[in-house]
Amino acid sequence: MLSNAIYTDLSGYYDLMCADIDYRAQSHCIHRLQQLLGNGGNRHLDLACGTGPHVRHLLDAGYQSSGLDINQPMLDLALVRCPEASFSLQDMCGFSLSQPVDLITCFLYSIHYSANIERLRACIASVHDALATGGLFCFNAVDKNRIDNGAWVSHNVGNAEGDFSFSSGWHYSGAGEQQSLKLRIERTAAEGRTAWLDEHAMVAVSFSELVELLQPYFEVQLLEHDYQTIVPWDRASGNALFVCVKM
Known part of the structure; x- marks a missing residue:
């Protein structure tokens, strides 16, 4: 299991570090995508969940939300924020669930913490195994x-x-x-x-390489990195929202 010491050492400052992020808008956008493109189910897992702000918003939207992270201090804070949720100390590149979920999210470019292509491939396979048929996998990424x-x-x-x-x-x-x-x-x-x-x-991965990794498992759409509107990626910007439906 990989670890990022700064997130352990400074977990108490993490929410300050992310104070400019509109978690509510991100969570609402993903909820809309789940209703439009996913299977409509309400079982949710947040990868690299940190202190749980996305989990909190999706709980409030009616989801049975859960999270996993590799830093226990982050999970301790997440449990305080979301006492009704379940959290587990797991590596997103090799996790397992006792029951399938309908929606898996990975925000804040955390998919890149896979660190290398082989681990990224393992993360994608783990997500596919954890999703119910028609389930949705949403994450944001940057093109190298x-x-x-x-x-x-x-x-x-x-x-x-x-x-x-x-x-x-x-x-x-x-x-x-x-x-x-x-x-x-x-x-x-x-x-x-x-x-x-x-x-x-x-x-480091290009969007075309990332799509190639995802396509054996998912139907893939790329959207603009704009959580206020749902529009296709303009094929020019370096950030995009990946929306993947389990086939």
């Missing part, structure tokens, strides 16, 4: 060939412990099956400034 190595996304947020600055950026060398996600977290408080730097090894 459209990564701008100089682009960073940042936001600032404060709480009782200080003022935080969170920055992240993708980097791809242009060859091979690995890219990296670079993270920088700074906290400014009365006692001074603290910084954490990390670089995660992520699987």
